[in-house]
Amino acid sequence: MKLDRLLSIVILLVNRGxxxxxxxxxxxxxxxxxxxxxxxxxxxAGIPVVTYQGANGGIGLVEGYRLDRNVLTNHDMANIVTALQSISTSSFSKSHQILLDKINSIIPHSHMEQFDFQTSQFIVDFSAWGQRGELEGNLKLLKQAIEKVHVVSFTYSNAQGEQRVRSVEPYTIVMKNQQWYLYAFCQYRQAFRLFKLLRMKDVVEKEIPYERQPVSFDPPPWQQEWTAPESGIRLVLRFNEKAKHLAEEWFGVEELIEDVKGFYTVTPSYPEDQWLYGFILSFGQDVEVVEPQHIRDIIQGIAKKISGQYEA
Incomplete structure (x- = not known):
C-alpha cells in the first residue's frame, strides 16, 4: 500500500538522515x-523532506524532526523489539527491518543506550545450528500463502514413515518445542492438523483461494488435542541418579518421586507413536519403562535391534 510506503520512507529518513x-x-x-x-x-502532508545535492547528497528530513511517540513507553518498545528480533532469527524480511527502524526512530537519542541495554537482556534465537535453506524457504512460502489465503500442497511423511501428498488450507505457523509446525485444515482428512515442517517436501503454493474458518487460538487447539485423555497413554518412567537432572529438565522438579533405592519416578502421559519410542530411547540406559508392559516390550525390542546392528 502507498500509505505504508510513505510512512516507511519517513521512518528510514528519521533513522538514517x-x-x-x-x-x-x-x-x-x-x-x-x-x-x-x-x-x-x-x-x-506537512513533513519537511529536503533533497541534498552532491556526492553525499540524497533525500532527508529537516534536521531535528522526530515522530510523535506518546502512545508507547520505552519499556513497551523494548518488549516489541525483543519479540521481533526473536522472530527475525528464523524468517527475517525487509518488513521486519523496517518495523525495527520505525521503533528505533521514536526513541529519544538520550535514551538509546538504556534502550539497547533493555533489548539485549533477553535473546531468543529460533534459528537452527548450521544452514537450513530449505526450511527457511518453506517458512517464507507458507507465510506468503497464509497472507494470500491460498491452498498449499506438499508430500508429508508421518510419524510411521508413511508418505502422502496433502493439500491443506494454511492458518498459522507454530514454533513448538524448538520445532516449526504448520497448523492447517487438511482437505484429505477434512479436519485441522499440525504438520511438522521438517517432514514436508515439495511444498507448493497453489493459486486456489479458500475461505478461512473462525478458529480460536486461546488456548491453542493443538495443545488441547495433545493433552486430551483419549490421546495419551500414562507412563511410569524410572531414572537413575545420573539422569536426575534430565528428568527435572523434561518433567519438572516437582514431578519427580524419589524411592529408597535412589531412583526417581515420573508418570507423564503422551500419545503413543514413533516419537514416543524415540523420546524414551533418547535417555539411553539411564531410564527404564516400568509401565505399561507393552511399551516396555516395544522399547526392549527396539534396543535389541539396535544392539544387533553393532554385533560383529
Missing amino acids: RVQAKELAELFEVSVRTIYRDVDAINQ
Whole structure:
C-alpha cells in the first residue's frame, strides 16, 4: 500500500538522515520517479523532506524532526523489539527491518543506550545450528500463502514413515518445542492438523483461494488435542541418579518421586507413536519403562535391534 510506503520512507529518513532515491526505489521495488512523487506527497502532508545535492547528497528530513511517540513507553518498545528480533532469527524480511527502524526512530537519542541495554537482556534465537535453506524457504512460502489465503500442497511423511501428498488450507505457523509446525485444515482428512515442517517436501503454493474458518487460538487447539485423555497413554518412567537432572529438565522438579533405592519416578502421559519410542530411547540406559508392559516390550525390542546392528 502507498500509505505504508510513505510512512516507511519517513521512518528510514528519521533513522538514517539521508538516503539515495535509488536505494529507496530498490527497497520498495518501485521506480525512482515514484519515490520522488512519494517525497512530494510527504511534503504536502506537512513533513519537511529536503533533497541534498552532491556526492553525499540524497533525500532527508529537516534536521531535528522526530515522530510523535506518546502512545508507547520505552519499556513497551523494548518488549516489541525483543519479540521481533526473536522472530527475525528464523524468517527475517525487509518488513521486519523496517518495523525495527520505525521503533528505533521514536526513541529519544538520550535514551538509546538504556534502550539497547533493555533489548539485549533477553535473546531468543529460533534459528537452527548450521544452514537450513530449505526450511527457511518453506517458512517464507507458507507465510506468503497464509497472507494470500491460498491452498498449499506438499508430500508429508508421518510419524510411521508413511508418505502422502496433502493439500491443506494454511492458518498459522507454530514454533513448538524448538520445532516449526504448520497448523492447517487438511482437505484429505477434512479436519485441522499440525504438520511438522521438517517432514514436508515439495511444498507448493497453489493459486486456489479458500475461505478461512473462525478458529480460536486461546488456548491453542493443538495443545488441547495433545493433552486430551483419549490421546495419551500414562507412563511410569524410572531414572537413575545420573539422569536426575534430565528428568527435572523434561518433567519438572516437582514431578519427580524419589524411592529408597535412589531412583526417581515420573508418570507423564503422551500419545503413543514413533516419537514416543524415540523420546524414551533418547535417555539411553539411564531410564527404564516400568509401565505399561507393552511399551516396555516395544522399547526392549527396539534396543535389541539396535544392539544387533553393532554385533560383529
